[in-house]
């Protein structure tokens with residue numbers, strides 16, 4: 109029997125997204141967890157052409173708007189020397205635990221199954237277009253984050269010259285901001 113999930117999105121909107129992003133099909137592998145941000149977990153990984161990369165796992169069905177905002181930013185500024193390069197994105201359906209349910213893909217359809225029964229009983233299905241994860245592939249920045257740098261000061265703050273350097277470099281990304289940033293970085 110077919111059910112409609114509460115988070116099901118209109119077909120037209122979702123279809124256009126899955127046309128843009130393709131499944132990784134072995135081109136991307138995930139390794140150790142690097143950290144977690146607002147969009148999701150970030151892993152060190154390997155891309156078939158780029159080599160070592162950072163892979164951000166973003167659940168579109170949880171917060172599509174912020175994922176799309178981040179992608180738009182990366183596409184626009186990923187080429188800047190102070191922003192991790194954006195190498196692309198792949199989509200995949202969650203195959204394991206998700207919202208305490210077991211999900212499985214068969215013939216491009218996503219099924220919800222009773223994991224306690226064998227063989228697995230199919231109780232619900234929906235198209236992949238309505239429920240997927242985006243794997244955002246970025247340049248791997250091995251030097252660590254600003255947070256790591258600050259935590260190494262043992263409760264002290266960064267030196268003023270360092271703070272000045274970081275602010276100057278951040279402002280270089282968007283010199284068009286209404287802070288008159290171009291005069292600050294001169």
Ligand SMILES: Nc1ncnc2c1ncn2[C@@H]1O[C@H](COP(=O)(O)OP(=O)(O)OP(=O)(O)O)[C@@H](O)[C@H]1O
Pocket residue numbers: 142143144145146147148149150162164192246247248249250253
């Ligand atoms: N390109 C990268 N290379 C190496 N590590 C990364 C990379 N991007 C993110 N990380 C690691 O993953 C963590 C989470 O990153 P993410 O960009 O998701 O969130 P954030 O910038 O920390 O916070 P927010 O989501 O609120 O902007 C970072 O703190 C960092 O440790």
